[in-house]
Amino acid sequence: MSLGPYASFIATSYALVTAVVLILIGWIALDYRNQKARLRELEASGIARRSGRGATDF
Template sequence: MIMSLGPYASFIVTSYAAAALVVVILICWIVLDHRSQTQRLRELERSGVTRRSGRSATDRP
């Protein structure tokens, strides 16, 4: 089904393409940041730094 977008077809298509590109870039950025944060957390845990959330409620520092 081909829809007629009229004289503004190029603007509409370009707008949707730009919005889709921004969404893809944001998704890639989030995935790369998650990998980076996970790797940094592993390095900190390897060096002996522990998470406060990993302690039980009865543990005192």
């Protein structure tokens, strides 16, 4: 497959997009882990989630 004179531009663009997507996936994974840890801390301190109780638990 010949990309002509734009081969370096195309390859660089794909590489940058791949890097950005991988960075975003990593960022989301770290944020998820931090949010889960924070939620565990809040639940351990006695603060419950509203979605965790039923209508009769008032």
